[in-house]
Amino acid sequence: MQLQNAIVLVTGGASGLGRATATRFAKAGAHVVIADLASSPGVAVAAELGKNVIFSPTDVTSEADVLAALAAAEANFGKPVNVAINCAGIAVAQRTISKKGPHDLAAFQRVLNVNVAGTFNVIRLVAARLSETEAGVDGERGVIVDTASVAAFDGQIGQAAYAASKGAIAAMTLPIARDLSGFGIRICTIAPGLFKTPMLAGLPEQVQNELSKTVPFPARLGDPDEYAFLAQHIVENPMLNGEVIRLDGALRMAPK
Ligand SMILES: NC(=O)c1ccc[n+]([C@@H]2O[C@H](COP(=O)([O-])OP(=O)(O)OC[C@H]3O[C@@H](n4cnc5c(N)ncnc54)[C@H](O)[C@@H]3O)[C@@H](O)[C@H]2O)c1
Incomplete structure (x- = not known):
């Protein structure tokens, strides 16, 4: 699928x-709906990116919000969303047991709810709408990209909740690909x-340098556009399906 004129939910x-x-996608000629929390700077980001980008305030765990974002895309761009990039996510750092006692259960459930149920909520609603559309080249109707983390495979101390959520995102990739194969998605x-990203860029430079040294090659933090570049390739390469791709410069996280 080409990005030019694609309708993309991010x-x-x-x-x-x-x-x-x-x-990156807007520059490549796609129409983009930014679906992020009402409290996020989504309005300003959409305005900065130009007329092909709109913002729809969305909590990914809400069916009504995601349906509203899909409707906003269709109303503004005249066609349903055919590409969804799931980047919304949260993290918590807490050990299974600590001096404060056992891991807070509500915090564990919140991370699972946003990262796993939120991601799946978007997938199921986008796929349902796409299944009603006409197929394009190769019988293809749409492409979905999810975001896990290397923590899915080598989660660190304090990452039980985050790693569990990212492991679930990795694990559901193949069964969803199988579920949606008959629909060309x-x-x-x-x-x-x-x-x-803002999370790591906010750390002191010395800490950033220490983190960079843990990456075999290239020994630096990834540029967010390098993530976007891979997302673009996944959208454009019709043979990529059902796969989890590490994008990490050969990094394997240490226990801490
Ligand atoms: N930055 C990294 O090094 C890194 C590494 C591995 C995985 N990831 C994953 O990549 C994704 C993006 O991370 P980032 O570094 O860009 O983080 P970020 O905090 O800069 O962006 C995350 C965005 O998600 C939004 N969000 C949070 N909860 C939401 C909800 N319920 N509904 C809708 N939007 C919501 C936030 O408002 C924010 O704009 C996350 O899933 C994260 O776990 C990031």
Whole structure:
């Protein structure tokens, strides 16, 4: 599928990897809906990216919000969303047990709810709408890209909740690809290593340098546009489906 004239939903598109994806895709001629929390800078980001980009305030865990974002895309761009990039996500750092006692259960459930149920909520609603559309070249109707993390495979101390959520995103990639194959909808997951998004860019330079040294090659933090570049390739390469791709410069995270 070509990005030119594609209708793309980017969750978490107001910041970091999602913002970089919205930026790259809009430059390539796609129409983009940034679906991010009402409290995010989504309005300003959409305005900055130009007339092919709109913002729809969305909590990915809400069916009504996601349906509203899909409707906004169709109303503004005249066609349903045919590409969804799931970047919305949250993290928590807490050990299974600590001096404060056992891991807070509500915090564990919140991370699972946003990262897993939120991602799946978007997938199921986008796929349902796409299944009603006419197929294009190769019988293809649409492409979905999810975002896991290297924590899905080598989660660190304090990452039980985050790693569980990212492991679930990785694990559901193949069964969803199988579920949607009859409809001509592909899905792949990117598992990023360390990327220079607001979260990491806010750390002191010395800490950033220390983190960079843990990456074999290139020994630096990833540029969010490098994530967007892979998302673009997944959209454009019709043979990529059902796969989880690490994007990490050969990084394998240490216990801490
Ligand atoms: N930055 C990294 O190094 C890195 C590494 C591995 C994985 N990831 C994953 O990539 C994704 C993006 O990370 P980032 O670094 O760009 O983070 P970020 O915090 O810069 O952006 C995340 C965005 O998601 C939005 N969001 C949070 N909860 C939401 C909800 N319920 N509904 C809609 N939007 C919501 C936030 O408002 C924010 O704009 C996350 O899933 C993260 O776990 C990031």
